[in-house]
Amino acid sequence: MKILLGDNQFFGVNHSNLKKAVETQKLFSSSENIIEFIKKSHEIGINGFMINSNDLGYKVVAQFPFMSFPEKECHFSIPYPHKYAALVNETGILGLLKFILRRIRPVDFKYVLQFLLSSNAAYLVPTIVRLEIPKNLPKGSVIYLQNVVTDLILGLDNGHKLIDTYINAVENLGYKAGIITLNPLHFRKSYEEYGKHKDLYLCFNINKIGFNVFPSVEDVTKEIDYIKNKTKWKIVGMSIFSSGAQIVTISESIEFIKSIDFDYIVFGSSKLNNIKENYLKFNT
Numbered sequence: 001m002k003i004l005l006g007d008n009q010f011f012g013v014n015h016s017n018l019k020k021a022v023e024t025q026k027l028f029s030s031s032e033n034i035i036e037f038i039k040k041s042h043e044i045g046i047n048g049f050m051i052n053s054n055d056l057g058y059k060v061v062a063q064f065p066f067m068s069f070p071e072k073e074c075h076f077s078i079p080y081p082h083k084y085a086a087l088v089n090e091t092g093i094l095g096l097l098k099f100i101l102r103r104i105r106p107v108d109f110k111y112v113l114q115f116l117l118s119s120n121a122a123y124l125v126p127t128i129v130r131l132e133i134p135k136n137l138p139k140g141s142v143i144y145l146q147n148v149v150t151d152l153i154l155g156l157d158n159g160h161k162l163i164d165t166y167i168n169a170v171e172n173l174g175y176k177a178g179i180i181t182l183n184p185l186h187f188r189k190s191y192e193e194y195g196k197h198k199d200l201y202l203c204f205n206i207n208k209i210g211f212n213v214f215p216s217v218e219d220v221t222k223e224i225d226y227i228k229n230k231t232k233w234k235i236v237g238m239s240i241f242s243s244g245a246q247i248v249t250i251s252e253s254i255e256f257i258k259s260i261d262f263d264y265i266v267f268g269s270s271k272l273n274n275i276k277e278n279y280l281k282f283n284t
Contacts, residue, residue: 002047003282004075005275006238006268007057010034027270031059037272038064044276045283048073050238050266052146053080053132062134075201075236075264077144077180078132100124103131122162126169133173142201143170144178151182160194167198178203178236183214185223188231196231203236203266208256211242224260234263241267254281 010028028034034056038049051057053076061076087096097112104112104127114123133143145153145166153159167177178201181187187202206224210217227233240257242248257265265282269275 001262001282002073002264003045003279004073004236004264004266005038005041005046005049006266007049007051008243009268009270010037010051010060011054011056031056031063034060035064039069040272041275042069042072044272045279046072046275047264048075050075050077052077054082055080058132058134061137064136066136066138073141074137075142075144075178075266076133076137077146077178079128079146079149080132081146081148100127100131122165125162125165126172129166129169130173133175137175139174140176142176142178144180144201144203147180147182147204150179150187154181154186154190160191163191164194167195167200176201180204180238182212184227185215185219188223188227192231196233198232200231200233201236201264202227202233203238203264205239206237206257206260207240207242207248208253209242209248212239221260224262228261235261236264236266237262238266240265250278251281254278258282 028037038060041049049072051060051074053061057076058080061074064074066072066074084096087099091098101112108127108130111123111127115121129143145163150163153162156162163179170177176199179187180203182204184202184204204220205212205214206217206220207213208217213220224235227235237257237260241250241253267275267278269278
C-alpha cells in the first residue's frame with residue numbers, strides 16, 4: 001500500500017472544524033510554502049502527493065521540481081468546476097467557448113467543430129483535459145475526474161460514454177486515468193460492464209466511523225473486495241481519518257484501514273510531525 005499526502009490543509013478544508021481550517025490555510029498561503037511542505041513529506045517517506053487543480057494547486061504542480069523526486073508520484077484531480085461555472089455564469093456558454101479557443105492547439109479544432117455541430121459536450125473533453133494538466137506534470141502521473149463531475153455524469157443516460165471519453169483522453173496524453181466518486185458502488189454498477197478491464201484508479205471516502213462514506217462502511221468494504229477480485233482497478237482510500245472527528249483515535253483509524261486491501265491511501269496534516277508519526281504507524 002502506497003501513501004499519498006493529501007491537500008485539504010493547503011486549501012483550508014476541514015469538515016469538522018471550520019476555525020481550524022482557516023488557521024491552517026494561513027500556513028500555506030503561497031505555492032512556495034506548499035511545495036516546501038511536500039518536499040519535506042517526501043523526505044519522511046511519503047510516496048507522493050495528491051492535489052486538485054484549483055488556481056493554487058495548478059500553480060504548485062506547475063512549479064514543483066519533479067526531477068528532484070523521480071520516484072515520487074503526483075495524483076492530480078481535474079477539472080476545477082468553480083472555474084468553469086464562474087465563466088458560464090459571468091459570460092454564458094460562449095464565454096466558456098472563447099476561453100477554450102484562446103488556449104487550444106490546431107489539433108483541438110476538430111473537437112471544437114464537432115461540439116459546435118452536435119452540441120455534444122463530450123467532444124470538448126479531450127481539449128479540457130489537456131488544458132487542465134500543467135505542462136511539466138510527469139507522464140504516467142494519475143489524473144482524476146473530480147467527484148462532483150463524476151457523480152453528475154453517472155446520472156446521465158449515456159454517462160459511461162463520457163467516462164470512456166475522459167479515460168481515453170487522459171491515456172492518449174500519456175497519463176493514467178483516475179475517478180473520484182462519493183459512491184463507489186454506484187460507479188462500479190454503472191461502469192463495470194464497460195470498463196472492468198481498464199487500468200483505472202478509483203478513489204473514494206472510507207473510514208472507521210462512516211463519515212461521508214456512502215452508502216455505508218459495511219457496503220464499501222465489501223465493494224472493495226469485489227472490485228479487487230473482479231476488475232483491474234486500483235483502490236485509493238481518502239478521508240481515512242474522518243476529517244478529524246474526535247470520536248475515534250488515529251490509531252484506531254489506521255488499524256481499520258490496514259485491515260483493508262488498498263493500493264493507495266491519502267491523508268493530510270498541517271504538521272510534519274503528525275505525518276511522520278502516521279507514516280510510521282502505517283508501516284509497522
